[in-house]
Amino acid sequence: MTTASGRTALSPGDTPDRHAPATAEALPLLQARDVTLQYKTRHHLVTATYRVSFDIYPGDRFIVLGPSGCGKSSLLKSIGGYLPPVEGSFTLAGAPVLRPGPDRMMVFQEFDQLFAWKTVLQNVAFPLIATHRCSTREANERALLYLSKVNLTRFKDSYPHTLSGGMKQRVAIARAMAMEPSILLMDEPFAALDALTRRRMQDELLELWASTNFTVLFVTHSIEEAILIGSRILLLSPHPGRVRAELNCDHFDHGDQGGEAFSSLQKRIHNMLFNEPQMDDAHG
Amino acid sequence: MGEPHPAGPRRTRPEIEYDVLPAADIGAVERALSPLERIANVDWVRRATIIAALACTWEVYAHHLNNPLLLPTFSDTLRALWLAAVEGRLLSRVWSSLQVLLMGYTLGVLFAGALTSLAVSTRFGRDLLSTLTSMFNPLPAIALLPLAMLWFGLGMPSLVFVIIHSVLWPVALNTQTGFLGVSETQRMAGRNYGLGGLTYVWKILVPAAFPSILAGLKIGWAFAWRTLIAAELVFGVASRSGGLGWFIFEHRNELQTDYVFAGLMTVILIGLFVEEVVFRTIAQRTVVRWGLER
Numbered sequence: 001m002t003t004a005s006g007r008t009a010l011s012p013g014d015t016p017d018r019h020a021p022a023t024a025e026a027l028p029l030l031q032a033r034d035v036t037l038q039y040k041t042r043h044h045l046v047t048a049t050y051r052v053s054f055d056i057y058p059g060d061r062f063i064v065l066g067p068s069g070c071g072k073s074s075l076l077k078s079i080g081g082y083l084p085p086v087e088g089s090f091t092l093a094g095a096p097v098l099r100p101g102p103d104r105m106m107v108f109q110e111f112d113q114l115f116a117w118k119t120v121l122q123n124v125a126f127p128l129i130a131t132h133r134c135s136t137r138e139a140n141e142r143a144l145l146y147l148s149k150v151n152l153t154r155f156k157d158s159y160p161h162t163l164s165g166g167m168k169q170r171v172a173i174a175r176a177m178a179m180e181p182s183i184l185l186m187d188e189p190f191a192a193l194d195a196l197t198r199r200r201m202q203d204e205l206l207e208l209w210a211s212t213n214f215t216v217l218f219v220t221h222s223i224e225e226a227i228l229i230g231s232r233i234l235l236l237s238p239h240p241g242r243v244r245a246e247l248n249c250d251h252f253d254h255g256d257q258g259g260e261a262f263s264s265l266q267k268r269i270h271n272m273l274f275n276e277p278q279m280d281d282a283h284g
Numbered sequence: 285m286g287e288p289h290p291a292g293p294r295r296t297r298p299e300i301e302y303d304v305l306p307a308a309d310i311g312a313v314e315r316a317l318s319p320l321e322r323i324a325n326v327d328w329v330r331r332a333t334i335i336a337a338l339a340c341t342w343e344v345y346a347h348h349l350n351n352p353l354l355l356p357t358f359s360d361t362l363r364a365l366w367l368a369a370v371e372g373r374l375l376s377r378v379w380s381s382l383q384v385l386l387m388g389y390t391l392g393v394l395f396a397g398a399l400t401s402l403a404v405s406t407r408f409g410r411d412l413l414s415t416l417t418s419m420f421n422p423l424p425a426i427a428l429l430p431l432a433m434l435w436f437g438l439g440m441p442s443l444v445f446v447i448i449h450s451v452l453w454p455v456a457l458n459t460q461t462g463f464l465g466v467s468e469t470q471r472m473a474g475r476n477y478g479l480g481g482l483t484y485v486w487k488i489l490v491p492a493a494f495p496s497i498l499a500g501l502k503i504g505w506a507f508a509w510r511t512l513i514a515a516e517l518v519f520g521v522a523s524r525s526g527g528l529g530w531f532i533f534e535h536r537n538e539l540q541t542d543y544v545f546a547g548l549m550t551v552i553l554i555g556l557f558v559e560e561v562v563f564r565t566i567a568q569r570t571v572v573r574w575g576l577e578r
Contacts, residue, residue, distance in 0.1 A: 082472060100475045110469040116574040117491040127477040130487065161575025 027094075028055035029215055030079070030183055034088035037074045048074035049241040051088065054234050056183065056217060061209060064219045065226040066236030066244075067273060072219045075241065076187050079217065080106050093182060102131050105176035109188040111168045114160040114175075121147065121156040124175045133179070146178040147171075149208060166197040173205070177214065184216040190225070202228055203254065223269050227252050227262060235272055244272055328560070356542035365546035374531065378550060381512060381527030384440055388447025389508045393501065395448065396455035401485050404463050417457050425450035425511040429519060443515055450511040451504040458500025462493025495571050502563055506555070513551060 032055075037048040048071030056062045064072045077083045079090055081100035090097040092104065105127070107113070114123050124143035128134055134142065147153050150170040160168055169189050176184055190198040202225065209216065220226050226233050227249045235244040249265060256262045323329055339358050346357040356364070368374035399416070402409030425446040432442040466489055474488035490497065516529020526534075528547055535543035571577040 077472075080472070080476065082475070100472070100478065102477050104476075106472065106476050108469050108473065110467070112467050113469045113473050115470065115473075115488070115491065116576055117494070117570070130477045130479055130483075159574055 030056040036087035061231040063230035071241035105181040146174040361545040364542040392451025421453040450507040455504040462496025
């Protein structure tokens with residue numbers, strides 16, 4: 001087992017000053033401190049994560065990576081405000097996270113996250129209007145702007161059921177980004193897509209990030225996706241999720257795939273996840 | 285894919301690349317349907333054919349039976365319908381029935397909405413709804429009529445009361461079922477925007493559950509009609525002018541069977557109109573357009 005404060009176990013290549021008291025650097029945007037999450041099923045009380053701590057800084061592409069069932073989705077839900085921690089806390093820009101709110105927009109894995117009764121444009125504009133963030137006209141303008149960023153202007157008047165899976169996810173991303181949240185929470189948003197579409201979506205997300213520099217927390221179980229998309233990876237151990245490592249990976253794109261640095265990082269993560277002596281493969 | 289087959293030597297097949305034929309050479313990639321195919325695709329044409337066939341069968345059989353007291357012909361029924369309509373008697377009865385019906389229906393739907401909204405927001409509401417529904421849903425509205433007349437007198441309020449009873453439970457039950465079926469993702473997406481309370485119910489749950497709600501509204505409408513006609517038949521004139529049920533009852537007493545049929549046909553026609561025009565239009569504009577239903 002790793003130490004409870006996994007964030008202090010720095011790996012080589014890490015920049016230690018990230019964790020220094022925030023004097024020169026910006027304050028962390030999102031802080032997780034010793035977060036233990038539990039949920040009840042009919043017969044069991046399941047501990048999803050155990051004393052997880054990390055900091056996310058503005059502009060991070062922060063990846064939570066771990067095998068299925070390690071509690072990474074629970075972690076995201078908890079940051080979203082749906083699942084209160086039994087121990088520890090999250091603070092977003094200094095304020096504790098207590099309930100769901102539009103400052104943490106979520107993009108889900110499921111394709112049915114769009115509202116079937118609204119057109120693409122209405123779907124993107126709806127949160128802006130529902131939270132009284134801006135007038136209907138402004139909301140529509142902003143929705144159009146973000147739809148053009150995800151290349152869906154042509155489909156603004158379509159209903160979600162006429163779109164492909166990849167297009168639905170792009171609408172969901174546009175909807176979340178149009179709210180200009182403090183942090184974007186993405187729960188394996190590309191996991192249900194086919195391999196070719198997924199790859200394109202990963203590139204698009206990176207382009208989008210390059211143009212707007214938002215902060216994103218991205219949950220995945222694909223090592224490759226984590227290295228491609230992330231600037232920093234939080235590695236969780238199998239069930240219950242404990243912090244295994246925090247790694248930097250800010251310099252890879254699809255062109256590096258198969259390259260030596262890419263492969264070695266991939267292998268290193270793989271070893272950390274699967275080659276631990278006390279771990280059983282049943283959870284993988 | 286690349287694994288050589290274990291048994292026998294592997295044949296190397298040549299690689300082939302084809303030139304794809306231009307799509308224009310294929311011929312009929314897309315062809316307009318023939319007029320007959322297009323007519324057969326129109327819903328109301330097919331339905332009208334069924335109705336016409338039923339009417340023909342009726343006409344032929346009634347002629348064969350030749351007993352207008354038991355079964356008047358289709359044409360006699362139409363004539364009676366026409367005469368009663370021209371006289372204005374039928375229309376005033378229909379109007380009187382519809383007034384009671386709409387009032388009871390609207391109130392029933394509103395109560396159902398209030399109960400189910402309470403049920404999604406609190407646990408007490410959920411228990412209340414499920415208990416009340418399982419208690420009262422199986423209770424025939426008509427069985428409450430004597431009691432209603434005792435409480436509200438021989439007038440419209442009694443009828444409205446029993447209609448509310450017949451509408452409320454099925455609509456509430458269907459709405460509740462619909463709410464429970466709304467996916468967790470959509471709920472979370474809605475709550476993500478900080479929506480809560482009635483706004484959340486109205487903007488997220490109601491549209492998401494609309495297929496079930498619409499089904500409930502349809503069932504409620506049919507129950508309301510049945511209850512009303514039955515109430516008027518059993519207790520005769522229950523309000524000042526009397527409605528369609530009373531029209532049927534009256535003419536049965538006078539053995540004018542063709543007028544009885546005309547009354548029944550009016551009920552059917554109104555039912556067809558509401559189902560095929562009102563509810564169908566609502567469905568086309570909502571659940572069908574949203575892809576929630578075909």
